[in-house]
Amino acid sequence: MANEHTDTHASTHEGAHDDHHDHKPTGFLDRWLFTTNHKDIGTLYLMFSLMMFLTGGLMAMIIRAELFMPGLQLVEPDFFNQMSTMHALIMIFGAVMPAWVGFANWMIPMMIGAPDMALPRMNNWSFWILPFAVTMLLSTLFMDSGGPASGWTLYPPLSLQTGDSFAFVVFAVHMMGISSIMGAINVIATVMNMRAPGMTLLRMPMFVWTWLITAFLLIAVMPVLAGAVTMLLTDHFFGTSFFNAAGGGDPVMYQHIFWFFGHPEVYIMILPAFGIVSEIIPTFARKPLFGYAAMVYATASIAFLSFIVWAHHMFTVGMPLTGELFFMYATMLIAVPTGVKVFNWVSTMWRGAMTFETPMLFAIAFVILFTIGGLSGLMLALASVDLQYHDTYFVVAHFHYVLVPGAVFALMAGTYYWLPKWTGHMYSERWGKIHFWLSAISVNVLFFPQHYLGLAGMPRRIPDYSVQFADFNMISSIGGFVFGASQLIFVGVILHCVFKSRQAASDQVWEGARGLEWILSSPPPYHSFNEPPPINSSTVAHADEYAH
Amino acid sequence: MIEQRDIAKQRSRAVVTAWILAAVAAGIFAAYVLAAVLAQ
Numbered sequence: 001m002a003n004e005h006t007d008t009h010a011s012t013h014e015g016a017h018d019d020h021h022d023h024k025p026t027g028f029l030d031r032w033l034f035t036t037n038h039k040d041i042g043t044l045y046l047m048f049s050l051m052m053f054l055t056g057g058l059m060a061m062i063i064r065a066e067l068f069m070p071g072l073q074l075v076e077p078d079f080f081n082q083m084s085t086m087h088a089l090i091m092i093f094g095a096v097m098p099a100w101v102g103f104a105n106w107m108i109p110m111m112i113g114a115p116d117m118a119l120p121r122m123n124n125w126s127f128w129i130l131p132f133a134v135t136m137l138l139s140t141l142f143m144d145s146g147g148p149a150s151g152w153t154l155y156p157p158l159s160l161q162t163g164d165s166f167a168f169v170v171f172a173v174h175m176m177g178i179s180s181i182m183g184a185i186n187v188i189a190t191v192m193n194m195r196a197p198g199m200t201l202l203r204m205p206m207f208v209w210t211w212l213i214t215a216f217l218l219i220a221v222m223p224v225l226a227g228a229v230t231m232l233l234t235d236h237f238f239g240t241s242f243f244n245a246a247g248g249g250d251p252v253m254y255q256h257i258f259w260f261f262g263h264p265e266v267y268i269m270i271l272p273a274f275g276i277v278s279e280i281i282p283t284f285a286r287k288p289l290f291g292y293a294a295m296v297y298a299t300a301s302i303a304f305l306s307f308i309v310w311a312h313h314m315f316t317v318g319m320p321l322t323g324e325l326f327f328m329y330a331t332m333l334i335a336v337p338t339g340v341k342v343f344n345w346v347s348t349m350w351r352g353a354m355t356f357e358t359p360m361l362f363a364i365a366f367v368i369l370f371t372i373g374g375l376s377g378l379m380l381a382l383a384s385v386d387l388q389y390h391d392t393y394f395v396v397a398h399f400h401y402v403l404v405p406g407a408v409f410a411l412m413a414g415t416y417y418w419l420p421k422w423t424g425h426m427y428s429e430r431w432g433k434i435h436f437w438l439s440a441i442s443v444n445v446l447f448f449p450q451h452y453l454g455l456a457g458m459p460r461r462i463p464d465y466s467v468q469f470a471d472f473n474m475i476s477s478i479g480g481f482v483f484g485a486s487q488l489i490f491v492g493v494i495l496h497c498v499f500k501s502r503q504a505a506s507d508q509v510w511e512g513a514r515g516l517e518w519i520l521s522s523p524p525p526y527h528s529f530n531e532p533p534p535i536n537s538s539t540v541a542h543a544d545e546y547a548h
Numbered sequence: 549m550i551e552q553r554d555i556a557k558q559r560s561r562a563v564v565t566a567w568i569l570a571a572v573a574a575g576i577f578a579a580y581v582l583a584a585v586l587a588q
Binding site for chain 2: 115118119122181184185186188189190192193194196197219220222223224226227228230231240241242248249253257532
């Protein structure tokens with residue numbers, strides 16, 4: 001239950017004073033366009049990602065409407081391919097990644113007792129690149145040659161058949177990559193240099209740890225994607241043959257380079273989710289996180305392994321058997337640290353005094369449904385059976401389980417968890433729960449039948465299919481429409497909380513919450529922790545475990 | 549008693565960290581493209 005007491009900490013209530021003298025910019029442009037404040041930039045990132053979530057979601061609705069029954073009903077096949085490509089690019093680079101950077105901006109300085117991000121001007125720049133990049137990407141849909149239609153992987157030679165609009169796609173990917181790298185540099189520079197005295201690395205909240213590791217992944221792999229798409233650009237427009245077999249190049253080399261980026265990219269989207277769930281479950285189980293250090297090392301292990309498994313996406317290209325075996329076993333190894341995490345979340349809940357507010361419901365659904373996605377990932381890791389699963393709807397079901405009830409549910413859990421802190425108001429618990437139950441049921445109606453479709457042989461990225469797949473596709477589409485409509489409730493709950501809610505949030509908000517962000521006022525002052533906060537067992541969750 | 553901190557010192561260290569990381573990112577990009585060019 002939400003903590004109704006206004007439990008304040010004297011030394012942190014510079015906030016009450018600063019509310020009146022916080023030097024907050026008054027003009028709209030000064031406040032939002034030129035802002036260097038981590039909270040404002042966090043809000044910009046989160047609003048932007050919500051808009052992209054709805055844009056990408058609209059594309060998903062078009063895809064599911066076309067697949068509602070066999071035959072071609074609504075859109076041309078090429079436009080269908082553009083939709084499936086754009087849906088992925090927008091959801092990955094426009095919705096999920098910026099949402100995590102938004103959470104990082106809002107929460108990391110408050111969680112480690114820093115006054116702001118280390119590089120505030122660069123922070124502004126990293127955000128404001130994004131709307132231009134996404135506008136450029138979306139504009140290709142209105143060009144004569146149309147948007148990219150080769151899938152988000154942009155495999156040549158298919159992607160090289162895109163017309164002149166391909167240059168816009170490549171430039172948009174470059175800009176989004178630069179934005180991500182700058183965001184990652186800022187996170188590392190902040191966490192490594194700006195922690196409050198006493199906030200040692202092994203006292204940091206799990207969300208900060210997972211983001212620190214994610215930031216290293218971003219810096220390691222985003223330049224690889226930039227290199228790959230630059231080579232596509234020169235192959236397309238400047239006559240090179242990096243990936244053109246006729247000119248002595250190798251299209252499979254692109255796949256190797258792309259997936260050396262692409263697999264860590266999956267972990268970039270899921271590691272901060274692990275962090276958020278590791279914050280929420282202890283709060284609502286009213287117990288410390290079970291195995292904090294093991295969680296940190298498991299996260300680092302997953303990050304390391306993500307660099308040596310990329311070719312499991314390419315089992316069908318004809319690799320040597322030793323290569324297939326290496327990538328198969330390396331991939332299966334990831335189940336070990338991931339299992340450590342799942343068991344630790346369950347152990348945290350074990351015999352806890354649990355309550356089931358909306359953030360906890362989303363977190364529990366995450367643990368269960370992400371694990372389903374993880375298990376189907378283990379099936380796909382088997383090189384021998386992947387020959388059947390490859391490029392079928394089984395793969396679509398697998399990664400959507402990881403990314404929707406995985407990453408997106410964690411984003412929603414985090415939003416409900418910290419929204420009262422950000423706004424100073426409680427959201428509607430009743431509508432939050434309605435949103436949760438509609439989402440949790442419909443997401444399974446949407447994606448579970450796709451396992452069966454894939455096992456029966458339905459290929460992915462097609463607008464039409466054999467009549468034998470009709471029933472499961474119709475069920476999946478109905479689930480998709482309900483899931484899509486349910487997200488409007490999410491938007492409504494947020495708008496209500498920000499503009500209409502009359503129920504003030506206490507500083508601690510949740511009875512079992514521990515961490516520096518909860519000793520600030522709700523909403524926190526515009527500039528927080530100008531004076532370093534005290535780091536002890538009453539202010540942070542892991543103060544005693546590794547005290548030196 | 550809370551230990552005080554030197555924000556200016558923290559920020560200048562953060563700038564050094566940022567330049568190192570930016571150089572690493574640029575190096576990875578250059579290495580991949582260069583390797584692909586040499587492999588032609």
